[in-house]
Amino acid sequence: MSAAPLLDVRGLRKYFPIAKGFLQRVAGQVRAVDDVSFTVNEGETLGLVGESGCGKTTVSRCILRAIDPTSGQVLYRTRDDRVVDLAPMSRQDLAPFRKEIQMIFQDPFGSLNPRMTLLDNVGEPLLVNGVRSRKQRMERVAELLRLVGLRPEFMHRFPHAFSGGQRQRIGIARALATNPRLVVADEPVSALDVSVQAQVLNLLLELQQSLRLTFLFVAHDLSVVRHIADRVAVMYVGQLVELAPTSAVFERPYHPYTAALMRAVPVPDPRVRNDDGILRGEVPSPAAPPPGCYFHPRCRFAEDRCRVEAPTLREIVPGRFARCHFAGELEL
């Protein structure tokens, strides 16, 4: 593994203006992503978790440049070991990197064109990237379908003929068409039934090994993230609150929000039932976050300092970051 990370996100911000009145004057900002920094090493899976509205999807869309970040850097290490910043790049300059960073979507029904056969759905990224020969595309699509565990003969069929799990495999095949290095998977298994979810998770793990893929895995389901990710980044109201190796986080979280999130997962064991430590209140709006630590109104450890002074994301022990004044001191 090379020393430099494949992806190095620094101080990423994305603010959406709130327009008001007839003249659509800007009345405020929604800080969807507010100073987010993390790295993803080659061959690694970074799990990005948080509840709806925390900004995890906005982060992934900024990295893919589906939207333009307000500020910050998205440093990407190219195949020839140069480091480029994707954030300010023009569409033209970005083009060669588009095929190296691909996406797997959540909804296996909405993300495939129902009027196109698998050949055209999976082959479209190839066409866009200059593979003009239909024969070449057919060969590559056949190879990709085999790779994701589907029969190559299926390529002339339309998406409606397939189940949710099979469609998600098709979406994965399409993401792999251009030989990407980084794959951003936004909730790739949350729309699937339990019995199919395990199949797709296993496929992703297999593909990562055989193709040396790097994953940014965006999800809300902690048990899925725990299973697949090497490191976990937890977001709350547009900010990272904890970033650490997966096993360490699940053994002992450093941020009270991470701990609350873990306790909130319903345990599939009727002998373990308790309502202790249920988080009160609701997630604040990123348009008007509370002063001090964003989490303090819901935190059972909050002290006066938390109400006025915003904590920074700091390294508590090597490799473990948390945004809490008392990280490492609390019994979570």
Added chain:
Amino acid sequence: MPPIHTATNAPLPLLRVRDLHVAFKMDEGTVHAVDGLSFDVSPGQVVGIVGESGCGKSVTMKAILQLIEPPGRIVSGEILYTHDNATIDLTRLPPRGSAMRALRGAEIALIPQEPMAAFSPVHTVGEQIVEAIRLHETSNGQPISRREARARTIELFRDVGIAIPEQRVDAYSWQLSGGLRQRAMIAMALSCRPRLLIADEPTTAIDVTTQAQILALLRDLQRKYDTAIIFITHDLGVIAQMANHVVVMYLGRVMEEGTVDEIFHAPKHPYTRALLRSMPSMHGETQVALPIISGALPHPFNRPSGCPFHPRCPDAIPDRCAARVPLPIEVEPNRIVSCFLYHDEAEAR
């Protein structure tokens, strides 16, 4: 014949579903969404119905409330509702008739999955609950007054943990957050003090920390009012936390039924066992292949012959499981399994 629970001298269950068949007749073929379903709900009991998409759990909910719309139809079976020693078969009541309308919302209430779609956006949530209360509740033969109904709504809001209920009662559903909206929906469902509450994936559309709050609330309210609940979900974690008794469904049929402890700690049916194994856990080994259930859910027009699970079953017995449909049989007291590994009773078709 479907199994009949042989509880002697015990009070009759509140609800008995008996050999229910619901089919949707379409141009391409007939979908047997519920295919011979039987289960009981006793007063104050929380029955969890768990299964994946297409297993018929939501259709069951609609059948109980008589909300099946064409081309769907209850083909046969009984849904017996017992109240004050009188038993009525809900399937015989006209869905739009006064008898069914008097039950629906009052005796049997629903907490739907998506409260955004369930509330009207052009009336305040308070008005909608007041309307429900005034529709079902009377004092001396007259509908109770608007003012009284409103006071009761505010009281209900306080009960379900809505802060500043006097103000929130005048809010529109779109002004409330997802968690508050679901709390308001629960208040509406409880407004006429139902005996039976049907919760259809009530926390699927909300975040985990809010889900934990809502589940704790439902548990508290259930204890307080001793309401029977049918809790429908695909989430095994939620079922483990909420139910006393669990019915596992697959393609419209009961695979297994037992106490929540039996289902999670001593599952019998290969489907239940495989389902529990395939979940990534918060404690197991990570980044290894999870045990899977091979294949996919069959297309609804393409039901397998014999046991519906046999094409995906690791323990399928050649010839036998594909040829005959195993009946749900009580193999131990209150422990029902539809599988030839445990008995030899097949459906006569």
